[in-house]
Amino acid sequence: MIKIKELTKKFGDHLVLDKVEFSIQDREFLVILGSSGAGKSTLLRCLNGLVQPTSGQITLNGMLYNKKNIREIRRKVGFIFQQYQVIGNLSVLQNVLLGRLGTKSFWNIFFTKEERVRAEEAIEMVGLVDKIYTRVDQLSGGQKQRVGIARAVLQNPQVILADEPVASLDPVTSEEILSLLKRINEENGTTIVCNLHQLDYAKKYGERIVGLRYGRIQYDGAASDLGVSDVERIYGNHLSMQPNTGKTVKPSSTIQVLTT
Numbered sequence: 001m002i003k004i005k006e007l008t009k010k011f012g013d014h015l016v017l018d019k020v021e022f023s024i025q026d027r028e029f030l031v032i033l034g035s036s037g038a039g040k041s042t043l044l045r046c047l048n049g050l051v052q053p054t055s056g057q058i059t060l061n062g063m064l065y066n067k068k069n070i071r072e073i074r075r076k077v078g079f080i081f082q083q084y085q086v087i088g089n090l091s092v093l094q095n096v097l098l099g100r101l102g103t104k105s106f107w108n109i110f111f112t113k114e115e116r117v118r119a120e121e122a123i124e125m126v127g128l129v130d131k132i133y134t135r136v137d138q139l140s141g142g143q144k145q146r147v148g149i150a151r152a153v154l155q156n157p158q159v160i161l162a163d164e165p166v167a168s169l170d171p172v173t174s175e176e177i178l179s180l181l182k183r184i185n186e187e188n189g190t191t192i193v194c195n196l197h198q199l200d201y202a203k204k205y206g207e208r209i210v211g212l213r214y215g216r217i218q219y220d221g222a223a224s225d226l227g228v229s230d231v232e233r234i235y236g237n238h239l240s241m242q243p244n245t246g247k248t249v250k251p252s253s254t255i256q257v258l259t260t
């Protein structure tokens, strides 16, 4: 379980997270929803130790995030990036094996036979067996994201943080990627925390939604309970998000979306 207490982050004078407080249960599929600049990425980066909070506290299974524990925490928390963060001139297999780097010491970066077998299994799970020796720069965006997911799976983390994993993908590929994350959540029992812009995906794939606006929590509850007034609090009461397009629309369209 991750516990977040009074998490505050300032960049200079800019308050990006303002005393954010909530817990993430084991095996949960949690969506962090909010418009651009709401603080979603900053929150996820704090949960991975990539960003140092200004104040507040995070614990993973009671273990406090601090310099001493950060390597162990990073082993338990995988990260999937919006822009994939794969190495173009390496093969799919080599990229996925990089998920084991966190367990290696500086003088021993060799991978075992067992790690290779597990990498092959992860590649099979994401549906890229036929591309296993293909250079990653020859893959489509959706395939690159699958490589990123397989790399995170090989790490065998307790939690996967996905920072807008479908922001650069078309709707069909987006659904495939989110379904894959859902499968990993259900079959492997991995907790998923996924940042999304798109309201309809949040409601379809999230069990629970935490809605952020200006770094403050506006909604924390079941995805199925998210209503029009909650959406307006998250996005502002004059504008709301339209599904998939990322365009802003008047609230009447939002009401239609929520009632279909």
Ligand SMILES: Nc1ncnc2c1ncn2[C@@H]1O[C@H](COP(=O)(O)OP(=O)(O)OP(=O)(O)O)[C@@H](O)[C@H]1O
Binding pocket: 011, 014, 016, 034, 035, 036, 037, 038, 039, 040, 041, 042, 043, 197
């Ligand atoms: N390293 C940084 N230095 C200064 N300001 C930053 C830094 N990282 C983020 N910010 C600012 O913090 C605010 C929140 O950014 P963040 O990326 O967390 O929002 P977001 O909700 O993820 O937005 P998006 O959906 O556009 O990615 C933004 O105004 C951004 O400019």
